[in-house]
Amino acid sequence: MKTPARDRVLDTATRLFYAEGVHAVGIDRIIAEAGVAKATFYHHFPSKDELVRAYIQDQSRRAQNAAAGLRPSTPRANLLSVFDYMGEIGGSPAYRGCPFVNAAAEYPDPAHPVRQAVAEYRAWFRGLVHTQLVAEGHPDPERTADILMVLRDGLVIGCDLDDARELRPLIRDAVLRVLGDQPVAG
Amino acid sequence: MKTPARDRVLDTATRLFYAEGVHAVGIDRIIAEAGVAKATFYHHFPSKDELVRAYIQDQSRRAQNAAAGLRPSTPRANLLSVFDYMGEIGGSPAYRGCPFVNAAAEYPDPAHPVRQAVAEYRAWFRGLVHTQLVAEGHPDPERTADILMVLRDGLVIGCDLDDARELRPLIRDAVLRVLGDQPVAG
DNA sequence: TCGATACTAGACAGACCTGTCTGGTAACGT
DNA sequence: ACGTTACCAGACAGGTCTGTCTAGTATCGA
Numbered sequence: 180m181k182t183p184a185r186d187r188v189l190d191t192a193t194r195l196f197y198a199e200g201v202h203a204v205g206i207d208r209i210i211a212e213a214g215v216a217k218a219t220f221y222h223h224f225p226s227k228d229e230l231v232r233a234y235i236q237d238q239s240r241r242a243q244n245a246a247a248g249l250r251p252s253t254p255r256a257n258l259l260s261v262f263d264y265m266g267e268i269g270g271s272p273a274y275r276g277c278p279f280v281n282a283a284a285e286y287p288d289p290a291h292p293v294r295q296a297v298a299e300y301r302a303w304f305r306g307l308v309h310t311q312l313v314a315e316g317h318p319d320p321e322r323t324a325d326i327l328m329v330l331r332d333g334l335v336i337g338c339d340l341d342d343a344r345e346l347r348p349l350i351r352d353a354v355l356r357v358l359g360d361q362p363v364a365g
Numbered sequence: 366m367k368t369p370a371r372d373r374v375l376d377t378a379t380r381l382f383y384a385e386g387v388h389a390v391g392i393d394r395i396i397a398e399a400g401v402a403k404a405t406f407y408h409h410f411p412s413k414d415e416l417v418r419a420y421i422q423d424q425s426r427r428a429q430n431a432a433a434g435l436r437p438s439t440p441r442a443n444l445l446s447v448f449d450y451m452g453e454i455g456g457s458p459a460y461r462g463c464p465f466v467n468a469a470a471e472y473p474d475p476a477h478p479v480r481q482a483v484a485e486y487r488a489w490f491r492g493l494v495h496t497q498l499v500a501e502g503h504p505d506p507e508r509t510a511d512i513l514m515v516l517r518d519g520l521v522i523g524c525d526l527d528d529a530r531e532l533r534p535l536i537r538d539a540v541l542r543v544l545g546d547q548p549v550a551g
Numbered sequence: 552t553c554g555a556t557a558c559t560a561g562a563c564a565g566a567c568c569t570g571t572c573t574g575g576t577a578a579c580g581t
Numbered sequence: 582a583c584g585t586t587a588c589c590a591g592a593c594a595g596g597t598c599t600g601t602c603t604a605g606t607a608t609c610g611a
Contacts, residue, residue: 183557184557184558198473199473200388200470200471200473202386202388202389202471203388203471205597205598205599206598206599206600207597207598207599215558215559216558216559216560216561217559217560217561217600217601218558218559218560218561218601218602218603219557219558219559221599221600221601222556222557222558223557226599226600227598227599227600275473276469276470280466280470280522280526281470283462283525283526284386284462284466284467284470284471285386285388285389285470285471287384287385287386287461297526298526301526301527322535322538325523325531325532325535326535326538326539326542328519328523328527329516329519329520329522329523329532329539330515330516330519331519332518332519332522332523332526333514333515333516333517333518333519333520333522334515334519336466336515336518336519336522337511337514337515337518339469340466340469340483340484340487340518341487341514345511346511346515349508349511349512352508352512353512353515353543356512356542356543356545357539357542357543359542369587370587370588370589391567391568391569392568392569392570393567393568393569400589401588401589402588402589402590402591403570403571403589403590403591404571404572404573404588404589404590404591405587405588405589407569407570407571408586408587408588409587412569412570413568413569413570
């Protein structure tokens with residue numbers, strides 16, 4: 180218990196929010212499992228919604244760090260490795276879908292800070308994909324980036340609601356079909 | 366107020382669950398807005414979770430009725446019209462994403478009856494797409510149906526979290542790319 | 552040594568949650 | 582006429598929710 184209280188709270192909240200949903204997990208449970216006093220929690224986070232926002236922003240930061248950690252190769256290989264990585268994550272037994280999509284489902288108001296944090300993550304991911312498309316000289320980077328975003332969202336849903344093991348082998352195929360230079364095999 | 370109490374409850378629950386989320390809406394509010402006594406509610410639905418399941422099953426039934434109402438044409442046209450229809454729905458100002466995906470996000474346990482009702486809808490939709498692919502003689506109907514399912518999920522997310530008006534014009538393009546016989550335009 | 556900061560335990564308020572219960576009204580088939 | 586069923590209003594129980602508050606301990610820099 181030598182890690183700072185704020186970190187323990189955020190780590191515990193991340194685990195519970197992701198596994199069980201935001202509205203399904205109360206502050207009392209978070210502070211109990213984090214081993215933190217209630218006053219300490221409200222010292223670091225002014226409200227539960229701010230904790231949720233911090234959770235989303237932290238997940239976004241981690242995703243960006245993970246993407247930065249991938250050793251850059253050709254734009255095409257970068258794109259494929261991003262989607263392959265999604266398949267790896269999606270195949271984990273603890274996988275419960277995308278934290279951003281799941282959180283957004285619990286915050287219907289697009290103006291809510293949590294939704295805005297989700298929008299920031301999405302803008303970053305879309306930019307990542309778009310940059311690779313431009314770098315590889317794709318003839319239609321705008322539209323293709325949009326469709327790859329759709330593919331991304333569909334994959335995180337599919338890995339959660341369907342069988343990720345069946346989905347994983349076709350990710351590369353799907354990306355290549357969207358990129359448009361790979362005819363469908365008979 | 367001459368419609369039966371059960372219908373008023375289900376209609377009100379559908380409206381509120383979809384607009385605000387399942388956990389965010391309490392029984393007290395549903396019965397108040399439906400103009401129904403609490404005992405009447407619990408007479409028709411043994412628990413809130415059963416109401417949620419009825420809501421999901423009702424949405425599934427409506428989707429299947431809507432699909433049955435589309436006048437059948439060529440398999441290719443059927444496929445495109447299904448996805449076009451999704452774009453129409455997704456462009457509505459009241460659109461808040463897919464009720465099945467949103468509900469599943471609030472019920473992490475795959476064994477929960479609500480999740481099973483969602484799974485039944487998904488199996489139906491996947492079968493609908495697969496049938497059309499087989500009918501048009503597609504060389505890879507299994508894998509293509511899976512990817513179109515991914516596309517479906519990505520579209521409902523994108524129409525909710527991004528701008529549906531930007532997404533709609535590229536739906537047909539995305540479907541054709543997945544079907545694999547349409548090269549990307551320069 | 553002093554003051555600020557981080558932290559702990561836990562009571563408390565006020566609202567909301569699901570689900571049960573009592574008690575009464577009205578329609579309807581037999 | 583009678584029993585069943587559907588429906589109403591609303592109290593109630595037991596729990597949980599967020600957020601505030603009191604009161605005290607520990608650490609650490611100046």
